[in-house]
Amino acid sequence: MSLDFSALQNVPRLLLEARLKPLQGTRFQPTGFPNLGPATYDGPDGRRMLLVESAQSMANRLETVCWDKTADDWVTPLKGLPLVKVEDNNGKPLTNTVLEAHRINSPYILEGKDTSVLDRLKQELADMEEGPVNLRQLAELLLGLDINSLLHGIFLAKSDLAGGRLRLPRALSAFIEAEDIREAQSGGVKNDHVNPSGDTAKGFGNVPFARSEFTAPRITAYFNLDLTQIRGYGLGNKVTNLLIALALFKIRAFLDEGLRLRTACDLECEALTVTRPQAFVVPERRALEEVLPQLIQDVAQEKNWPADRVTIVRWDGTSKAKGK
Template sequence: MAISLEPLHTAPRLLLRAELAPIAGTRFQPTGFPDLGAAEYDHPTEPYRMLLVESPQSMANRLESVCWDEAAEDWRPPLRGLPRVDVYDQHGGFLTNSVLEAHRLNSPYILEGKDTTVMQLLKRELGLLGESLPVDVRKLARTVFKYDPNSVLHGLFLAKKELAGGRLRLSRLLSSFIEAEDARVAPNGGVKNDRVDPTGPTNQGFGNVPFHRDEYVARRIHAYFVLDLALLRSYGLGATAETFLTLFALYKIQHFLIEGLRLRTACDFEVKQVEVIRPSGFELPTADEIDRELPGLIDRLRAEGLLAAENLRVRYEVKS
């Protein structure tokens, strides 16, 4: 039985909230930022502190990590057949691809090397857009979807002057973050022991070195997931592509909640409950249901000519 997405057809957003809790004990370690550390801030209406446990940028990467099979160097089985851009060195060794790269299709290994395969393809399919011309976002979305559909869901900024003066941009369709309410510091620490010379020079790695670390406890921890359905529909990709991208987003969310919640050594969560905040009436499909649906959708997309027949290959010369 096909998954029903009818409540999403006219909704502007899909908003999910998952309540999390530490899998062991009460403490957890949030993400940290250079020159800032943990991101604490005041709740706008309540008299307590909030804490950003995981940022939207980090969550985007984590949502894609559950799509990739490191051992096979390929998509997980339900996603096999999705096109992407693979990068190889001058000896034919695999380097990276548009799924693993921080800026996806805009990776310097794809667009900045001597191999201009992708650049020329984009110029050909998008047209040589002058800097003063308006950007055809629908054409951009169709082209990116054909060769790297994951970049449509993730968002993309093609910051190349040769392409519309560096104005080609697709906003992120799926965004997420984790925050904690009424967060309080749980200070702790330890010591690095030197069993040979406890008084050795610590700046060279010797000696006993005590250290402190701040972990946190919180009243509640929530992961939020937002899928911009109105933006997706504005691309005009068609019913099959819209259904696929919606289920692809739900695949990322469900598999992250099942297997991706060990964020750090001292930050490991479990799911207490998942709520559909909006739209009302939508029932979240299970991971198994999504896994069964995706391969057939990928086949249909290829039959409709919306996906490239094979991955693009780019060579990037690595300096010896």
């Protein structure tokens, strides 16, 4: 089986919209922000809008569906993709560049006493200390070290790596909005059946609380795949097709199994629509799962990837001395 991406060859973006609804009932709980709470705002036409899930959170959720936490490995269709794993001195897994908040810029990778990844970055990107940053060269390095960075984006914020100028924006971004929202106020009580009048500051006693949820006639997840950026890496058609297929797999997997955003925000997808280019049809998840292993193998052969594509970094619980 092969995938037909011909409709994407001459367009800058692939734009998708997924129509969502609560799995049960009508209410849902959006993401909240410190000192702000729910992110409500007025839309251009005056309708009340709500940010259900931010771009930052969606980026992480699109990573989570790629990882099998039980096996500590990629999910089956993605096995063989390069990444960096962090282990303790006993070989116990700690984190990796799929799940780590700052990916390859994680302090567990670049700030520990094991400087193998940092040394490799310095060595292979040494000619960028002065002058313009060669993003194609950076992309080539990331392809074999942490391929997911080419979709998720990267910011190597270290002064000794091209003066902190090494960054790629997200090629795959997403967010979820709700339109024409209405508040659904409720509340409850944390009951203490032992000492109802106990000191609530210490966790005792009965504690009443308010709860804000929302209803909306329309909830939409938006996905934006920057095809111009992916082609701009200059890594060839096989890599481009692999990155597109990987991005589409993330979207399909998220819509299938990643929509339980919170206890009180469990959604389901009613329809996935391509808004640009409209001639493109998103492959089903099963088709993507069937073709991804071959795409990975093709790129591995073309780029001479080693059999073991996992880079191991040891973390002993302490960072290297400042200036070392």
